[in-house]
Amino acid sequence: MNSRPSIPINVPAPRTWDARLARRLVTPLVNTWVTPNHLTTLRLLIGLAGALCLAHGGFAWVNAGAFLIVLSNFVDHTDGELARIGGKSSRIGHFYDLACDALVTVMLFVGMGVGSTHVGSLKVSPGWLGAVAGVAVALIFFLRMRIEEMAGKAGTRQAAVGGFETEDVLYLLPIVTLTSVVMPFVVVASIGAPLFAVWVVVDYWRVARRAARSAVAPVKASETSQMWASE
Numbered sequence: 001m002n003s004r005p006s007i008p009i010n011v012p013a014p015r016t017w018d019a020r021l022a023r024r025l026v027t028p029l030v031n032t033w034v035t036p037n038h039l040t041t042l043r044l045l046i047g048l049a050g051a052l053c054l055a056h057g058g059f060a061w062v063n064a065g066a067f068l069i070v071l072s073n074f075v076d077h078t079d080g081e082l083a084r085i086g087g088k089s090s091r092i093g094h095f096y097d098l099a100c101d102a103l104v105t106v107m108l109f110v111g112m113g114v115g116s117t118h119v120g121s122l123k124v125s126p127g128w129l130g131a132v133a134g135v136a137v138a139l140i141f142f143l144r145m146r147i148e149e150m151a152g153k154a155g156t157r158q159a160a161v162g163g164f165e166t167e168d169v170l171y172l173l174p175i176v177t178l179t180s181v182v183m184p185f186v187v188v189a190s191i192g193a194p195l196f197a198v199w200v201v202v203d204y205w206r207v208a209r210r211a212a213r214s215a216v217a218p219v220k221a222s223e224t225s226q227m228w229a230s231e
Contacts, residue, residue: 011084011085014077014081016077016168018074018077018168018171019077019080019081021074022074022075022077022078022080022081023081023085025078026039026078026081026082026085027085029082029086030082030085030086031086034082035082035088035093036079036080036082036083036086036088036089036090036093036097037079037093037096039075039078039079039082040076040079040093040096040097040100041100042075043072043075043076043078043079043100043104044072044100044103044104046068046071046072046075047068047069047072047073047100047103047104047107047108048103048104048107049065049068050064050065050066050067050068050069050071050072050104050108050111051065051069051104051107051108051110051111052065052111053065053068053111054066054069054108054111054112054114054115054177054182055110055111055112055114055115056115057114057115057116057117058115059177059180061115062112062115062177062182063174063177063178065111065115065177066173066174066176066177066178067174069104069108069170069173070170070171070173070174072104073167073168073170073171076097076100076101079093079097080097095145098141098145101141102137102138102141102142105134105137105138105141106134106135106137106138107134108134109130109131109133109134109137109186109189109193110127110130110131110134111130112130112182112185112186112189113125113126113127113128113129113130113131113133113186113190114126114127114130115182116130116182116183116186117183126183126186129186129187129189129190130186130189130190132190132193132194133186133189133190133192133193133194134193136193136194136196136197137193137197139197139200139201140193140196140197140200143197143200143201143203143204144200146204147203147204147207150207150208150211151207151210151211
């Protein structure tokens with residue numbers, strides 16, 4: 001008798017390399033007590049530890065923090081894969097995952113800002129710049145969650161090229177810390193994140209209008225059919 005867990009045939013293969021590796025790692029957990037929420041919590045704890053290391057400052061600490069953030073980003077794929085192949089998906093778990101994603105990403109930028117050395121010509125504290133980037137990222141996560149509620153997962157699917165998604169840019173974070181360009185990275189993030197948030201606001205407004213038109217169309221069709229029936 002073969003007790004090896006198998007992946008359900010109706011579950012499509014992941015698009016990205018890290019998700020494929022995550023699926024291989026969590027497959028043995030399908031018939032165990034481990035749930036996706038356990039893995040989400042592990043991702044959260046690793047990510048917060050990484051953010052604290054980044055906030056501590058110093059070459060060794062920020063590089064340790066970058067490593068933990070990369071590890072947290074990878075573990076983030078394990079909960080979703082376990083939920084898919086184990087039939088353990090839940091609405092609460094999905095929103096818990098999104099909340100943890102937002103919190104880790106926000107704390108990442110805040111931690112990088114707090115741990116950065118203040119540049120004399122810079123009039124704003126790096127901590128505030130990190131907070132600006134973090135708040136913008138939090139807004140992006142919230143709006144993407146609302147877009148997903150209106151348009152489904154397809155409405156928030158990230159671009160993927162060569163087995164990598166947009167969020168995989170976090171895997172390059174150790175390059176930022178090893179080359180000691182954390183401060184320029186924070187400055188760029190404090191500008192780029194709000195600009196991207198504006199784009200997401202426009203996208204949210206577009207999806208909301210389309211959803212509103214779709215909701216009104218059946219009502220008008222029903223009213224028209226009733227008018228024809230009464231003639």
